[in-house]
Amino acid sequence: MKTKLPGIAVASILCFSTIVQADEPIQPIRPTQEINLAQVELGKKLYFDPRLSKSGFISCNSCHNLSMGGTDNLRTSIGDHWQQGPINAPTVLNSSMNLAQFWDGHAADLKEQAGGPMANPGEMAFTHMLAVEVLQSIPGYVNEFKLVFDTDKIDIDQVPQAIAEFEKTLVTPNASFDQYLLGAEDAISTKAKAGHELFKTSGCVACYNGPVVGGNSYQKMEVVEPYQAARPAERRVAVTGKDADRFRFKVPTLRNVELTYPYFHDGAADTLKEAVDTMGRIQLGKKFTAEENEKIVAFLKTLTGDQPGFTLPILPPSGDRTPRPTPSK
Amino acid sequence: MKTKLPGIAVASILCFSTIVQADEPIQPIRPTQEINLAQVELGKKLYFDPRLSKSGFISCNSCHNLSMGGTDNLRTSIGDHWQQGPINAPTVLNSSMNLAQFWDGHAADLKEQAGGPMANPGEMAFTHMLAVEVLQSIPGYVNEFKLVFDTDKIDIDQVPQAIAEFEKTLVTPNASFDQYLLGAEDAISTKAKAGHELFKTSGCVACYNGPVVGGNSYQKMEVVEPYQAARPAERRVAVTGKDADRFRFKVPTLRNVELTYPYFHDGAADTLKEAVDTMGRIQLGKKFTAEENEKIVAFLKTLTGDQPGFTLPILPPSGDRTPRPTPSK
Numbered sequence: 001m002k003t004k005l006p007g008i009a010v011a012s013i014l015c016f017s018t019i020v021q022a023d024e025p026i027q028p029i030r031p032t033q034e035i036n037l038a039q040v041e042l043g044k045k046l047y048f049d050p051r052l053s054k055s056g057f058i059s060c061n062s063c064h065n066l067s068m069g070g071t072d073n074l075r076t077s078i079g080d081h082w083q084q085g086p087i088n089a090p091t092v093l094n095s096s097m098n099l100a101q102f103w104d105g106h107a108a109d110l111k112e113q114a115g116g117p118m119a120n121p122g123e124m125a126f127t128h129m130l131a132v133e134v135l136q137s138i139p140g141y142v143n144e145f146k147l148v149f150d151t152d153k154i155d156i157d158q159v160p161q162a163i164a165e166f167e168k169t170l171v172t173p174n175a176s177f178d179q180y181l182l183g184a185e186d187a188i189s190t191k192a193k194a195g196h197e198l199f200k201t202s203g204c205v206a207c208y209n210g211p212v213v214g215g216n217s218y219q220k221m222e223v224v225e226p227y228q229a230a231r232p233a234e235r236r237v238a239v240t241g242k243d244a245d246r247f248r249f250k251v252p253t254l255r256n257v258e259l260t261y262p263y264f265h266d267g268a269a270d271t272l273k274e275a276v277d278t279m280g281r282i283q284l285g286k287k288f289t290a291e292e293n294e295k296i297v298a299f300l301k302t303l304t305g306d307q308p309g310f311t312l313p314i315l316p317p318s319g320d321r322t323p324r325p326t327p328s329k
Numbered sequence: 330m331k332t333k334l335p336g337i338a339v340a341s342i343l344c345f346s347t348i349v350q351a352d353e354p355i356q357p358i359r360p361t362q363e364i365n366l367a368q369v370e371l372g373k374k375l376y377f378d379p380r381l382s383k384s385g386f387i388s389c390n391s392c393h394n395l396s397m398g399g400t401d402n403l404r405t406s407i408g409d410h411w412q413q414g415p416i417n418a419p420t421v422l423n424s425s426m427n428l429a430q431f432w433d434g435h436a437a438d439l440k441e442q443a444g445g446p447m448a449n450p451g452e453m454a455f456t457h458m459l460a461v462e463v464l465q466s467i468p469g470y471v472n473e474f475k476l477v478f479d480t481d482k483i484d485i486d487q488v489p490q491a492i493a494e495f496e497k498t499l500v501t502p503n504a505s506f507d508q509y510l511l512g513a514e515d516a517i518s519t520k521a522k523a524g525h526e527l528f529k530t531s532g533c534v535a536c537y538n539g540p541v542v543g544g545n546s547y548q549k550m551e552v553v554e555p556y557q558a559a560r561p562a563e564r565r566v567a568v569t570g571k572d573a574d575r576f577r578f579k580v581p582t583l584r585n586v587e588l589t590y591p592y593f594h595d596g597a598a599d600t601l602k603e604a605v606d607t608m609g610r611i612q613l614g615k616k617f618t619a620e621e622n623e624k625i626v627a628f629l630k631t632l633t634g635d636q637p638g639f640t641l642p643i644l645p646p647s648g649d650r651t652p653r654p655t656p657s658k
Contacts, residue, residue: 048396050394051402055407056401056402056403057391057401057403062386065379067377067641067642067644068644068646069646072379072385072386073647073654074386074654074656078384078386081411082410082411082656084657258646259646261646261647270649270653271649272649273649307643308641309641309643310640310641311638311639311640311641312395312396312637312638312639312640312641313396314396314636314638315396317397317398317587317590318402318590320599320600320601320602324591324599325402325403327403327411327413328413
């Protein structure tokens with residue numbers, strides 16, 4: 001059976017650049033295109049595999065849960081031995097389009113990011129050497145790495161490479177706001193449209209723009225008012241050493257923000273209402289009225305796109321010589 | 330496109346009862362039939378939802394991981410605040426066909442089981458009242474419960490009901506041993522066939538039989554030799570108070586046993602080789618040779634069936650008034 005594209009979608013493809021208004025700072029997010037599918041399938045397994053942690057209990061998906069907007073919906077994450085992380089877990093959704101990874105941008109790309117938590121004593125608490133030793137002892141993985149990377153020996157470099165390739169597929173197109181941008185006037189409510197106007201005229205859009213609606217710059221937090229953080233956190237200055245970066249964080253994405261609560265680097269804001277109110281005050285020196293707040297929140301909810309849809313991966317079983325996890329040590 | 334059944338499968342359906350030998354104590358496991366699909370879809374979400382735990386970090390799938398044979402592959406599970414459980418987590422796969430749930434059979438069925446870990450302070454550490462309060466505050470769940478159960482108010486009874494209905498779908502048909510039972514002579518190796526014979530003639534089959542290959546009786550452990558357990562565990566006597574049950578456990582299923590390591594109620598045996606050796610000694614007073622052990626293991630590996638294949642569920646987001654998880658309290 002042939003799938004017939006609805007008229008509006010065909011029109012969108014043909015007139016993509018003309019339908020989006022010239023002065024619109026947000027662009028529709030495009031579905032993933034160039035991809036290494038074999039690496040994606042391997043990376044998906046690794047993403048869900050808790051054997052990459054010391055305890056055998058924590059996988060990438062524990063804190064970047066793809067059932068929950070690619071986050072854990074906790075203020076800060078839980079790591080090995082129930083340690084509490086220092087900063088709110090950013091969503092993995094659309095993260096391949098960020099200018100860098102982590103709140104302070106200390107990883108250049110997803111591949112560099114993916115190796116981090118695995119070896120962080122407060123998160124997965126493993127080492128890269130042990131992770132490779134585990135994978136190399138699992139017959140199913142040995143075969144799959146051989147087929148995907150054409151090598152007999154698994155290299156630690158290949159692990160984050162495959163995970164990052166999978167993560168590139170975690171793009172969420174087709175948000176109702178994108179449908180609207182592409183010409184479907186009725187895809188969002190009048191209230192959301194008013195929220196979109198307010199979002200632009202109030203200045204939010206200075207930081208939150210582009211296809212990712214954020215993720216493309218480092219910006220100062222506490223522009224107008226200080227922010228009383230629930231816990232201190234590394235900012236951009238920790239990476240660059242530059243005084244100008246002392247108050248800067250990478251701007252998080254607003255895509256799927258309805259799903260990625262709680263908000264801010266300390267996860268202190270439970271609701272969009274609270275986050276919009278705080279950002280208005282500390283960044284724009286503006287107290288949004290209840291009505292304005294509602295409109296902006298209605299707009300933000302139109303940024304929820306199609307969530308990743310894939311079959312739960314089945315992991316290859318450990319072999320007789322696979323080192324066993326040590327959750328109690 | 331019409332799916333054409335291969336000849337052998339058609340023959341199997343027609344001659345099901347005649348192909349399986351009259352004296353064969355193991356029967357092919359049948360795929361799930363009568364099911365409430367609406368409850369299944371709701372139950373699948375609940376199964377993956379960590380908001381049913383106090384911490385917001387632990388879901389049913391944390392310890393009965395459907396990527397890993399419906400277990401956590403740990404000796405004993407990790408619960409709230411990294412507590413270590415007292416007993417090895419049994420697989421959820423095919424568990425609807427067990428005569429009762431838990432190692433000591435203290436829950437009559439899956440519905441009764443599903444409520445247990447949620448309120449166990451060492452596991453999900455929540456209360457049923459709080460769980461319902463959370464669900465009732467999530468608009469997506471309120472709608473879905475209304476559609477599924479036709480009520481405005483979520484009842485705690487409905488939560489394990491839906492989870493249990495989902496769990497009924499976690500049946501793993503089509504193991505190569507089942508194909509063999511259904512007439513495909515070459516579906517298993519000569520070594521596995523020899524292992525199957527040994528399994529029957531050595532007496533293993535006395536406890537491990539039926540479609541679940543176990544799960545249908547309580548049996549004494551340590552029949553011939555005592556077992557030095559890594560940790561003490563409640564046995565059947567804790568439920569019945571009968572002296573005869575002092576050494577009894579529910580016999581676990583051998584379906585997918587290749588995936589459900591480590592073995593025994595204390596998870597002390599890391600490999601099938603070790604488990605077969607120990608069971609031979611303590612239950613049958615028999616020291617299997619290396620060759621015999623290999624044959625039995627080869628047979629056991631033919632019991633791995635089709636693993637559950639479904640799209641990772643996307644959970645409805647919390648509402649503004651949803652009580653937030655408290656992982657650090």
